Amino acid sequence: MTAPLRVLICEDQALVRAGYVTIFNAQPDMTVVGEAENGHEAVHEALRLRPDVVVMDIQMPLLDGIAATRRLAGPGAEHPMKVLVVTTFTVDGYVYEALRAGASGFLLKDTPPAGLVAGVRTVAAGESLLAPSVTRELIGRYAERLRPAPAADGGGPLAELTPREREVLRLVADGLSNAEIAAELVVAAETVKTHVSRILNKLDLRDRVQAVVLAHRTGLVPPAP
Template sequence: MPAGQAITVLLADDQALVRSGFKMLLDAEADITVVGEAATGAEAVTLARAHRPHVVLMDIRMPVLDGIDATRQIATTRGLQTVRILILTTYDTDAYVYDALAAGASGFLLKDAGPAELLHAIRVIAAGDALLAPRITRRLIAQFTAARTAHYTAEHRLAVLTHREREVLALVGQGLSNDEIAATLTLSSATARTHVSRAMVKLGARDRAQLVVIAYQTGLVTPGPLP
């Protein structure tokens, strides 16, 4: 996203009060503009096509079309490749986080997150990064991929990567940033970023979040005991 450009956000939640609260918070920020509100997943898809926002703040549980299917439709629509989707979830009840990431979401946030966390998440997603660093994200990804890892054949999928790209993919899967990867492998940040980008292209990953999913699916990163 060009520097200095306002971040455009589409709100998708079936509760009007929730949308209103988010809108008031976001409109108070000089660098964020709300361009639309959707009460259903279907409306979210329609408005995403109309406005092409930088970020869609997407609830999972919505009528007509749920947030996961809406995410999948947006992620696979031509012309919406740059739209980033931030899923809102409740850790204790939403068992769909993995599916949302696999569908094309760039990250997710707990619904009880504070205003500062929400604003930070939107800015991180808009900048093209995935919201994967927080410990809670690794917990959820580990939990929801644990039962699926056995269904994928690692070597077939990873054969397109070089040895270095595999190393980088494993570190991305552990939630490391490009700078942290560079420090771990004694590379420059630019080189680490290049390896991440090449891995994304070779694996057909939409963004960094997709690389994390692939790292778990293929067993490069294995879910450990949840803290």
């Protein structure tokens, strides 16, 4: 029997936090292992409990959710964790900073419970998750801020990828799931999963969010008009 996903809830509003606990503990494959009401507690509890997924609010006292995410999943983290940011804010800067801090997903608080549950499962599985309102255009603008010289021809960071892997990466950046990519390329979903895994390993990327950003940064995906 597979062990349930261990979830840590980081949210300063007690009522919202209680709602998350009820939602996740009602799932047969999840269990809430801890709660935090400020950023310092979030970091402390995450390092102590080592959950599978940290559900993180952005606006919290003492230390905001982005700073807490950076400590848990950013470049300096010894063992990066999977952080799902859930917030009321859709301002570009928050999305940029959450992605830069190492978040694996970004959802809005008005996401229905089923979507929130699916989000935790998606992030736990190592896939990226972005709210529908966080569009390809928005990700593209974020990537443009960090973009080095384009190398869509296979040079630069993409040099180690095969033509098929670059094609899969482009489709990942377009927001397609593994099943949708499989249908597009007329291959098995398991084959796509293998390609994605190899892409992440070759490019030393943690998850699909980082892969999407890199695809934009290298010019593999053209800038949004």
